[in-house]
Amino acid sequence: MMRAVCGVAVSGDPVLHAAHELAALHERREQLAGGDTSEIDWQRAHLVCEIDRWVVLRAPRPATTAPMHTESIGAVVDRMAHFAALTYRALACGAEAQLRAAQTRLHELACGYDDLVVEVANGARRLPDGPADGTPENGGAQPSRNLPRTE
Template sequence: MMLDAPLPGKNLMLAACRGDVHNDHPLLHSAKELAELHERRLCACREQADEIDHERARLVREIDYWVCVHLPPSLGAARVHTETIGAVVDRLGQFTACAFAALASGSKGELGDAWERLAELAIGYEDLKDEVSVGRRRLPGGP
């Protein structure tokens, strides 16, 4: 099955994590929600954090289901990735929230580390998106 809509690239995904959704792609809306949840989690009590984590898990499952339904079959020799797209998008949301928290705190060392982690993960997401979209990489539990 071919993709009805391609997986969004890293720039659109990062913009969505910042709250700027450019189109109606379901993964972008989920990325925005995940980043918002991670932002709320930074200052949440234990009970609130548990509720937030439950909602994050639901969104990750929705992303993974969408990807599984819309992916072309992977090639027979495709290597398996260690994480699903949903897990990577969840971490993009987490790293975005942490980067903006570091920006707000004014800690230069923390800030540099947070933005570097986010940038590296965004590149990793883009590579994974490209490989999965053409069937060179498969996802855990996926086709």
């Protein structure tokens, strides 16, 4: 995941591809500085929904007692892409304090993302906007536990 949000194109995995696209959109957004970002933000929202849909279709059903996470996986990936873009911008500007702050946040988010992926894959964490009626959204197919990690 870190490679994808840091600009390395990944093929084959839809979540990593969307993460890479989110990173590119955040870089474009940073360059607009005060311009109209509504189209970029709409594209980001679409990619976040695509990630979330992919996760819901492939993650195992969580236990009914599993705690709810405050954000979807797509939202976490979007924030990771944002901090990757801020890291590159601070690096390009020579802004060391901002660079360290962005790198720290990106690292913290990567750790949190890894923890969240493990919990979701184990059914120990529920996500917002997951299936509410108790039936699997994947049509009863065996869920995949291979959500992308930050490695």
